[in-house]
Amino acid sequence: MSDILNQIVAVKREEIAAARKKKPLEAMRFDAESRVLTRDFEGALRAKIAAGQAAVIAEIKKASPSKGVIREDFIPADIAQSYAEGNGQVRAACLSVLTDRQFFQGSADYLKQARASCDLPVLRKDFMVDPYQVYEARAMGADCILLIAGCLDDAQMADLEAIAMGMNMAVLVEVHDRDELHRALRLKTPLLGINNRNLRTFDVTLQTTLDMLSEVPDDRMLVTESGILGREDVQTMREAGVHAFLVGEAFMRAPEPGLALAELFA
Numbered sequence: 001m002s003d004i005l006n007q008i009v010a011v012k013r014e015e016i017a018a019a020r021k022k023k024p025l026e027a028m029r030f031d032a033e034s035r036v037l038t039r040d041f042e043g044a045l046r047a048k049i050a051a052g053q054a055a056v057i058a059e060i061k062k063a064s065p066s067k068g069v070i071r072e073d074f075i076p077a078d079i080a081q082s083y084a085e086g087n088g089q090v091r092a093a094c095l096s097v098l099t100d101r102q103f104f105q106g107s108a109d110y111l112k113q114a115r116a117s118c119d120l121p122v123l124r125k126d127f128m129v130d131p132y133q134v135y136e137a138r139a140m141g142a143d144c145i146l147l148i149a150g151c152l153d154d155a156q157m158a159d160l161e162a163i164a165m166g167m168n169m170a171v172l173v174e175v176h177d178r179d180e181l182h183r184a185l186r187l188k189t190p191l192l193g194i195n196n197r198n199l200r201t202f203d204v205t206l207q208t209t210l211d212m213l214s215e216v217p218d219d220r221m222l223v224t225e226s227g228i229l230g231r232e233d234v235q236t237m238r239e240a241g242v243h244a245f246l247v248g249e250a251f252m253r254a255p256e257p258g259l260a261l262a263e264l265f266a
């Protein structure tokens with residue numbers, strides 16, 4: 001049986017074909033390009049780091065293929081507000097909202113609701129394989145897209161990046177091994193995510209970030225992704241010089257996600 005990443009990508013291609021029948025590419029592109037204002041995703045991360053704080057991309061995720069339902073009481077607008085508020089002093093820099101329905105129980109509506117309820121820049125967390133999805137991301141209000149190197153070739157990555165940047169969106173490119181890292185470094189975007197979770201096996205180890213750290217040039221902003229659960233994880237990363245984090249589960253399991261964020265990054 002093929003692995004989960006391949007399965008997800010196969011479903012994406014079907015979803016895109018169906019979506020294009022409802023709204024053709026040109027119409028989606030028009031909607032995307034009619035939205036002029038993006039929130040500065042990269043700037044929000046840099047501002048936190050410049051202030052000596054961790055830059056946290058706080059995720060809104062109901063479920064995942066590896067964990068099933070993570071949070072029952074799931075109201076994206078409330079969660080977004082909680083993240084934006086933190087404990088007053090420590091709060092999120094940006095949001096990440098899962099929009100994949102089939103595997104993560106996400107939706108475009110969740111992204112819209114989350115973004116409308118606060119002023120944080122928002123990443124559309126999905127599996128991008130086609131320009132259509134980049135226009136769709138902007139049309140739904142996203143300020144940043146994720147490109148997963150593991151499901152894209154070099155030409156696709158460059159193409160999707162160019163479309164996003166053409167609409168003033170930020171691009172977070174995600175890698176899991178050295179080969180992907182070196183491919184990702186050919187892109188223009190400074191935002192480089194190292195996913196500690198292997199999307200094919202679901203194994204998680206923070207060692208993934210630590211092992212590749214020395215190969216990330218200074219002009220990139222490294223974001224460590226997944227598996228950050230405790231304060232010792234944060235400390236390990238910050239001591240290693242990693243100051244940007246993408247965290248989901250640890251917050252989603254807490255009654256008040258923004259307070260959990262403030263505690264984890266206090």
Ligand SMILES: O=P(O)(O)OC[C@@H](O)[C@@H](O)c1c[nH]c2ccccc12
Binds near residue numbers: 061125148225250
């Ligand atoms: O819930 P965690 O372990 O804190 O992880 C968050 C985020 O990194 C994870 O959801 C993620 C990282 N890359 C992805 C790609 C697709 C879907 C999900 C992800």
